[in-house]
Amino acid sequence: MRINCPCCGERSLDEFVYYGDADLRRPDPQDEEAGAKFIAYVYERTNPSGFHRELWYHGLGCRTWIVAERDTRTHEIYATCRAVDGGAPEGAAADRERS
Amino acid sequence: MSERDASKEASQSFRVPGMGSIDTTRTITFTFDGRIYEGHPGDTLASALLANGVRLVGRSFKYHRPRGILSAGSEEPNALVELRTGNRREPNTKATTVELYDGLEASSQNRWPSLAFDVLSINQLAGSVLSAGFYYKTFMWPAAFWEKLYEPVIRRAAGLGRAASEADPDSYDKVTAHCDVLVIGGGPAGLAAALSAASAGARVIIADENPELGGRCLAEKRTIDEMPSAVWAKHAQEKLRSTNEVRVLTRTTVFGVYDGRTYGALERVSDHLPVPPQHQPRQRLWRIIAKRVVLASGATERPMVFGENDRPGVMLAGAVRTYINRFGVVPGRHAAVFANNDDAITTIADIQRAGAEVVAYVDSRKELSPAVLAVLSEAGVDAILGGHVESTTGTRHITGATVRTADGEIRNLPCDLIAMSGGWNPNLQLATHLNARPHWNETIAAFVPSALPPGMAVAGAANGLLTLAEALASGAQLGIEAAHEAGRPAVEARSYSTTPEASSIAPLWRVPETKGKAFVDFQHDVTTDDVVLAHREGFAAVEHLKRYTTLGMGTDQGKTSNVNALAIMAALTESTIPAVGTTTARPPYTPVAIGALGGAHRGRDFKPERLPPSYKWAREQGAVFTQAGLWLRPQYFPRPGERDWQETVFREVDTTRNAVGICDVSTLGKIDVQGRDAIKFLESIYINNWGSLAVGRARYGVMLREDGMVLDDGTTARLGEHHFLMTTTTGNAAKVLQHLEFCRQCLWPDLDVQLAPVTDQWAQFSMAGPKSRDLLRKIVDSEFDISDAAFPYMAAGEVAICGGLKARLFRLSFSGERAYEIAVPSRYGDALIRRLMTATEEFDGTAYGTEAMGVMRIEKGHLGAAEMNGTTTAYDLGLGRMMSDRKDFIGRTLGSRSGLMDPDRPRLVGLRPINPKHKISAGAHLLPQKAHRTAANDEGHVTSAAFSPILGHTIALGLLKRGPERVGEIVGVCDPVRGRDILAKVVSPEFFDPSGEKLRG
Amino acid sequence: MTTNDRYSIFSILRQAWRGNTGWKPVWRDVAPKPAYDVVIVGGGGHGLATAYYLASQYGRRRIAVVEKGWIGSGNVGRNTTIIRSNYLLPGNVPFYELSMKLWEGLEQDINYNAMVSQRGVLNLYHSDAQRDAYARRGNAMRLHGVDAELLDAAKVRRLVPFLDFENARFPIRGGLLQRRGGTVRHDAVAWGYARAADRLGVDIIQNCEVIGIRVDGGRAMGLDTSRGYIGARQIGVSVAGSSSRVAAMAGLRLPIESHVLQAFVSEAVKPFVGGVVTFGAGHFYISQSDKGGLVFGGDIDGYNSYAQRGNLPVMEDVCEGGMALMPRLGRVRMLRQWGGLVDMSMDGSPIIDRTPVEGLYLNAGWCYGGFKATPAAGLCFAHLLSCDEPHDVARGYRLDRFATGHAIDEKGMGPYPNLH
């Protein structure tokens, strides 16, 4: 697999560290539901067969956290962007292939 | 003729003068099973053996039947040998792919006592007992006999060749290559594709498993552009080699297709030589990243399935032509040709041209096209149309063929060669590595690629285009397209002229009536009966068939057997071949040496070594080193006269506690943290408070994972208003940096925080012990006041040492002694450790390593990796008090889950043996004093232990159920794997100077 | 079962005499009935074992196993065939030891030779810290009555002289040995359980893919499949890497990610590796099959995947480990590489539990350790389905353990499935 780092360009897999689902948002610890929400945040996964938005860390490169949109059946990567940009790749393939 | 004649043949008597394209002017010698033979450069071991009339080459896996040479390529299931000897021995090597070199040594395998007489060949008499999967049905009683009797016997018979019993002496290499167009296969289609792509100026890599490009061009008598095809191929190869941006990789097999248009290829750099040249690898692994790929891997001929079709002398027709046309070797003197397709017809002329007799042409088809009939009559051979070869005679190689004619008449044809052709299977394995399913093409009666990996196109025979003309045209066109799609300008595809050829086929999957075993998979001895049995027992799904009969599981990966077996199963289930299914190919296309996949990373170079700044000096001191991750750290510094490591460590600890000890702590992770929001950031990362930390001070901090478990600990110093230096444990440096970057980029992107790893920047030495300040005084420039008033415990600041060298000074203590850590730019580390050691002489100080450090940290009850093991909370480790309740921090919410607040959880305690002579070891479990030694009474374990020279007995840290409440209690320390079971007293984890007077001074 | 279809050397000789024409299908090819008491989703080792124990141990009838492809097409046919019970935590050891005991009597129990071969499992250590961790593990095993021996370098050398003891980057200092560990012929486990279950009347339905779970009022009623609707009083889901997909049909989100684990086999060579050896300083473990193939593997590829195929970097990483540990492997050729779809749980330990949907039960989260667990997982899942309470040795495998803070984290890696 080759991942297109928004800063460095396309790089081979072994420069990256995988983290997982990029759509999880850390809950507000003040929320009275915080306990349950943190459990869902840390432990529950959609684990889809198909379109997946996921976090990668370019550890052996520029140390940027990246959101990649990838098909877990084919490993095709549709788009990537820096995680600080809220994880919404420009021209996001988000709607494409969501089926 | 009699089968014994072979052994009487004079040297190379099957070589045909004037034929073939190899250099017969030079003669080289080689040995097979100890006997010396002659061959020529350019031969394969197989062609050389055939030239010398050697037909019996190996024995089959299960029945140990005599086997010869079936093919002329990497699909060979039978002719497997042990190549080379000693630590270079290569088992299961295909004689058909081994390039002959002078002095080559090969021997047959999987036979005893000899190839000609193999005791285990009696297995074939028990053929119907050793039917597919028989072993699942027996060897069960009594149970104990499996390991004791049955399995040892089976394992003695198992395997083919023998692996070398010593380390591989050769080296391996890996390369990453990028290109616009990768052409896989150097046959006509591949050559045309590469020429096209090159003409468009593309960066081209063309790879072929043979030593020369050309493929079937070298094996057939054909013409391209009025040139003999072999000559055309030679020109094409020269053209490519002389074109910029074209890399020709011969002896290179593309074995796998991976995601991201990445292709794995193996180059056999030196396998054609006795040993690799100096500084050259034996083989080289290529990772090729290609924008576009043209797959031109050709096709593999199918055997015919008839009785005793495995005897030496039964060969694929295409292989016979290869041996004649390329190597000038005729594999027999009296040949029968048995086929179901037009392509095989050309075999007749080739055999005749080689001066051998074609005793008959047997075709399972009743009607042939006029053109083909014309060829037959011109050749003047006895053509048996609508007939079958039912069986063969002979033992160690064939002496005749039993043929049934269309009208049922049985004829026995004496012959020493049967050239058979069941049609051709496109080599589409690489097209299916990414899970694509091929589809069935009725016209050529074979599977062809359908969906393809991104960026791949398939040319020529690999795509079912079996004629030379189609191969050249499709290759030329796809090469152009590939180059264009890769961003090169569009150019015109040139066309090639060839002589016409016929190519129709009427599939025959198995001969209707046969005598004797009819083999489908030669190497694993899978016969038609086995396929029938698998069907009968319900193993009709293709994967069931393979797994139950082991069909296609051999070193040939079923290249010659899979489709025949599928077809036979389809007939049995009365369904179509595609309905039965296809077997998805997995990498590698052909087997790859494990050494090549490992590459250069072996022995000492398995992983890079990370060296601390004092490494060179420590080596000179004769320090013993230990691995800490990739780091090599001094474990202890033995001195002359010291009996064992223990004595050394006692001395290091004792000296440190009573005078001063010096230790390289540069391996601790260091992260520079800056920014207006740095404090806020640290507050969210650490469980304790940071707002109150003054500039010029350091503080111990603990960070958790989001699930509430302790991630790491260390001190962080405030160097400026918005500038901090964080230290991590040696092992967690990278992990913590990743965690901080995650928090900064993914959780709180708006914070103004900048992170920089600076571990390598600083050589940092700890000076611990009552004399540490005196020692420090000797190197710190006089203008800096390091009195306790000016530089108290946990102070941090910049100083200058040795006359103006800027350094960072921290007053931290891991040992519990008055201690300082001095940090200088790494390049000065070596000089500084030498300076310190000289300066320390007057205090009789010492250097100490990780062992002594471990002892002292346990004496102080400080935490190590064994305590912060990923399953312990701050509460568990006695850090609950540190947790601020006035802020949120990573891990706070989930850290308070009921299960983690359970008072019954094991928590940190100290342990000391009741009997001071007793030893406690880490890993021992803790149970109530008198409790029965079972899991039910297990209450925790010892995490760290060491002998304390100061206290004169072993001390240990442990995690004990309700530990802190049980101080004073006596518990059992149970260590069955070390055969120990003693009693220990539960104490506070701080064994030494609990009040901390010494470290504050 | 009647004597004439009982397997033995005599049945083989008798059949051989008749040209092997008398063998019957190992399991019947049946079409689904409208309804069953219990439907097990997933015709892998776990599902088939569950069906067998439901019928043989708990006297259940009207049982079906539905499989989307052919039985044994999942991880039971795509693993490195290792069995062991060398676990650390109290939540795991008794379970895997029960599994080991079931392996030890399996072939006589199901009358099928799965070649259970206890040639030993050796985990190497390369540092004092690793030694102590293995001592802790070995002691935990011994306290549970499981065999475990802590070996020093000399003993290891005697046991496995073919390793590189001299110039290794991480010298071998010793190992933790479980002699009762070993290997089993993986496909045979699926076939053997299928045959035994079939003999007890279990319907094994292949090419029957579940496309929906009908839930009514919080209760599971049945399954929509590619072969029509199948009613079920109880549904047991045992589909490894597909767990999240099937659970989603009932509206459930699981603490599971699906990952790829690669395995490799070499060309067959004359046996020289006795038992199973695990490298402690790299991602590599190896054993040798009775056919002579060296079976080896390493770490998971490390990202969510349903592709059932491995990548090149991991293959290289595994072979680097192999060459570091056994440099004599250099000229042995890797023959095949395959990928299994593993259900990585958030703590690396499995789940055998009810679900919030009444009548729907889950057996999942086996990570890369599901094969060795096959008999016990089948028995415990059958127990849960029949007694509606967990089997004693599987009490820890609850779905809610993450919420309550009772994760069973052998490696201490935390809630990061790709690190377990």
Added chain:
Amino acid sequence: MVDQLITLPAFPAPSIERADQVRIVARENVQIVGITARERETESLVLAFRAVYGLDLPMKPARVEKDGLAVVWAGWHQWLLMSDVAAVPDLEQIMRADFGGYAAVVDHSDARAIVAVSGRRARDLLAKGVSIDLHPRVFTTGDAAATAISHVGMHIWQTDEKPTFELAVPRTYADSLWRWMERASAEYQNSDSLL
């Protein structure tokens, strides 16, 4: 008297020569300073830097140089500034003084060790340990990248068309990587290398 403290070179040898094929030279005594723009200060930093040094901080992986000061892109809004010790005595101090307000300034002079790889086989040698494409059509003088060599993270940039590549590797790995380069370049002793 700092000179009393002898500095230890990062690499075990000054150079490796492989016939006319590859030349590997250790570049000791280079000052390296890392600067990372503070949040929302990048623009000011770039302007200030241009004002002082007449150089534009590259916004993509690249290297620019002027009057002995080299700037290499090192990540998102991060750069490595380099100059010879001889030329500028304390680069870090100067940078902090000039740009401390806009950027975090960190001394990396001893964290990285720089080695120059040049010669006609330089690309072939690097291809054994570096997975990015260094072909002149893709990577040329002035280009830079943050990547890895032989599993170790590093920065690489091209300085001329010989070609010459410079690699900034972690100092504590310098010894190990040097050994790797000695082994990987050995084959170029015989000019008729098969690669």
